[in-house]
Amino acid sequence: MMMMVRKSKGLGERHQKILDFIASYQREHKHPPSIREIGLHCDISSTSVVNYYLDQLEKSGHLERDRKISRGMRLTGNTPLGDMLRVQMMGVIQAGEPIPVPTNDSFSSFTPDDSVEIAASLMPSKEKGKELFALKVQGDSMIDAMVNDGDIIILKPTQEASNGDMVAVWLSERNETTLKFFFKEKDKYRLQPANPTMNPIYIDKKESLEIKGKVVMVIRKVERYNS
Amino acid sequence: MMMMVRKSKGLGERHQKILDFIASYQREHKHPPSIREIGLHCDISSTSVVNYYLDQLEKSGHLERDRKISRGMRLTGNTPLGDMLRVQMMGVIQAGEPIPVPTNDSFSSFTPDDSVEIAASLMPSKEKGKELFALKVQGDSMIDAMVNDGDIIILKPTQEASNGDMVAVWLSERNETTLKFFFKEKDKYRLQPANPTMNPIYIDKKESLEIKGKVVMVIRKVERYNS
DNA sequence: CTTGACACAGAACAGGCGTTCGAGTATTAT
DNA sequence: ATAATACTCGAACGCCTGTTCTGTGTCAAG
Numbered sequence: 224m225m226m227m228v229r230k231s232k233g234l235g236e237r238h239q240k241i242l243d244f245i246a247s248y249q250r251e252h253k254h255p256p257s258i259r260e261i262g263l264h265c266d267i268s269s270t271s272v273v274n275y276y277l278d279q280l281e282k283s284g285h286l287e288r289d290r291k292i293s294r295g296m297r298l299t300g301n302t303p304l305g306d307m308l309r310v311q312m313m314g315v316i317q318a319g320e321p322i323p324v325p326t327n328d329s330f331s332s333f334t335p336d337d338s339v340e341i342a343a344s345l346m347p348s349k350e351k352g353k354e355l356f357a358l359k360v361q362g363d364s365m366i367d368a369m370v371n372d373g374d375i376i377i378l379k380p381t382q383e384a385s386n387g388d389m390v391a392v393w394l395s396e397r398n399e400t401t402l403k404f405f406f407k408e409k410d411k412y413r414l415q416p417a418n419p420t421m422n423p424i425y426i427d428k429k430e431s432l433e434i435k436g437k438v439v440m441v442i443r444k445v446e447r448y449n450s
Numbered sequence: 451m452m453m454m455v456r457k458s459k460g461l462g463e464r465h466q467k468i469l470d471f472i473a474s475y476q477r478e479h480k481h482p483p484s485i486r487e488i489g490l491h492c493d494i495s496s497t498s499v500v501n502y503y504l505d506q507l508e509k510s511g512h513l514e515r516d517r518k519i520s521r522g523m524r525l526t527g528n529t530p531l532g533d534m535l536r537v538q539m540m541g542v543i544q545a546g547e548p549i550p551v552p553t554n555d556s557f558s559s560f561t562p563d564d565s566v567e568i569a570a571s572l573m574p575s576k577e578k579g580k581e582l583f584a585l586k587v588q589g590d591s592m593i594d595a596m597v598n599d600g601d602i603i604i605l606k607p608t609q610e611a612s613n614g615d616m617v618a619v620w621l622s623e624r625n626e627t628t629l630k631f632f633f634k635e636k637d638k639y640r641l642q643p644a645n646p647t648m649n650p651i652y653i654d655k656k657e658s659l660e661i662k663g664k665v666v667m668v669i670r671k672v673e674r675y676n677s
Numbered sequence: 678c679t680t681g682a683c684a685c686a687g688a689a690c691a692g693g694c695g696t697t698c699g700a701g702t703a704t705t706a707t
Numbered sequence: 708a709t710a711a712t713a714c715t716c717g718a719a720c721g722c723c724t725g726t727t728c729t730g731t732g733t734c735a736a737g
Contacts, residue, residue, distance in 0.1 A: 228719065229487055237684095252516070253514070253516070253524060253717085254519065254521075254522060254524075256515060257723075257724060257725085258724070258725065258726095259723085259724070259725095262508075264670035267685085267686095268685085268686060268687080269685065269686045269687060269688095270724080270725075270726085271685080271686075271687080271688095271727075271728090272684075272685050272686070274725075274726075274727095275684080275685080287480070288480060289479070289480070290723095290725080290726090291692085291693080291726085292481065292520075292521075292693085292724095292725085293519075293520035293521060293693070293694075293724055293725075294481075294520060294521070295481060295725090297480060297481075307534060307569055311465055319721080339569075339571075339572065340570075340571045340572065341568075341569055341572070342534055342567035343567075344566075344567045345566065345568070345669065345671070346565065354536070356697090361615045363646055366645055368597065368646065368671060369593065369596055369597075369598050369670075370596075371596050371644065384552075387674035388675075389672045389675070390676065396721070398537070404675035406675075415675060417598065417675075418593055419590055420593065421595070438672045439671070439672055440669070440670065440671055440672060441668075441669070441670040441672060442572065442667070442669055442670075443596075443667060443668040443669075443670075444572070444666070444667055445616045445665045445666055445668060447612075447614035447615065448614045448615075448616070448631035448633075448642060448644075458692085464714095484693075484695085485694070485695065485696095486693085486694070486695095494715085494716095495715085495716065495717080496699090496715065496717060496718090497694080497695075497716075498696080498697080498716075498717085498718095499715055499716075501695075501696075501697095502714075502715085516694090517695080518694095518695065518696085518722085518723085519695085519723090520692095520693070520695075520723070520724075520734095522695090576733045616727085628684060638679085663678055
């Protein structure tokens with residue numbers, strides 16, 4: 224008479240729906256929803272069932288709960304609050320090495336240590352989707368992209384880019400990683416350095432060019448000059 | 451028999467105490483306190499009095515309240531939460547113009563429009579004091595500092611710098627603003643560009659060199675390449 | 678078929694919490 | 708002095724909300 228999905232493993236449709244609702248509610252109201260509000264918007268007619276799922280989400284680490292306290296819950300994964308988002312630090316990007324990209328594990332592992340928090344107000348427009356990841360720049364090889372050793376770059380995973388986007392690309396034939404503005408021209412790609420005093424490089428369309436992500440932000444913690 | 455202070459103008463001792471308590475409670479519990487909890491820790495025996503002050507704080511803009519909702523309040527001023535800080539955007543920095551610096555008005559004006567929010571976790575160590583300000587870079591004149599047109603730089607106001615600090619300086623005799631790493635040498639100052647491929651410039655100690663601030667962070671929202 | 682974990686409903690309980698009201702006291706203005 | 712204003716208390720009301728308990732239908736394993 225009624226169907227139930229997802230017995231044990233992983234996140235069910237219901238779980239995801241609740242998670243999403245909490246996030247959107249929080250964004251809109253600046254505070255978490257009550258159990259009953261969750262039930263109402265997620266088509267759950269009993270508070271005990273919502274509580275049931277909340278408990279599971281807490282055990283799986285997606286949620287923190289303050290027992291006995293009204294609306295005492297908060298998401299732990301991305302966007303701890305509506306006004307801040309947390310992106311996963313996937314690793315380092317450097318000239319001669321491939322670019323680490325997020326796997327489809329999506330959620331699960333979220334060690335706060337390996338993540339970067341960013342105020343949502345800083346985020347350009349609609350990129351706020353949680354589909355973001357971070358890389359730490361290693362080496363001075365990307366100074367032509369106006370990016371220093373130690374800088375953190377935030378990017379959106381994608382395989383395609385529009386003209387003018389800054390992309391992180393892997394040139395497998397040259398065994399080279401680079402950060403450039405991307406332009407598709409007649410029979411070649413133009414990779415334009417961010418530094419306007421430097422010249423672009425051209426990649427023939429026959430040559431392999433793997434776009435790994437679109438750069439949306441660069442963050443630099445200015446340390447002491449080391450020399 | 452009992453004293454009451456601060457009749458009308460400004461923030462009273464009571465107001466400040468409540469504000470402080472909400473902030474500290476929020477930091478510790480990750481959610482706002484209830485009216486009764488505030489009363490308890492601020493020596494107010496009646497919930498109606500707490501409510502009374504909360505209303506005032508709301509009217510004066512220090513607080514937002516969600517009526518009827520348990521613990522429905524949040525601070526609006528700086529550091530809306532303990533994990534984020536808001537710095538004032540003082541203006542633009544460009545080659546031929548002096549550097550805008552914060553006046554001693556300190557607080558008062560906090561228009562969210564002219565401010566930048568930063569996750570506290572991004573802030574290098576102890577600079578977190580609210581003595582920070584932001585500038586928007588205008589023009590390509592600072593590419594030698596690895597800073598682009600449109601970048602946002604966060605700095606701590608200071609007139610002195612240690613060797614290796616990146617500083618924003620005004621060279622009044624040259625009518626020039628620049629961003630460089632600062633080194634004091636025998637009888638001159640060495641201003642070292644962040645870009646390691648570029649050469650330093652030297653300023654004789656007789657020449658005027660006004661340090662306006664120490665750069666602690668650079669943030670770049672990557673837009674489309676315009677050309 | 679039986680058993681047991683799993684998913685869900687519904688109702689009831691109890692405490693948390695914002696709100697409101699009546700009343701009393703101190704300060705300042707008139 | 709008198710009135711108006713600012714501040715404080717205590718208690719009661721009633722909704723909001725998390726918790727808990729009992730019961731039902733589903734599904735897979737034994």
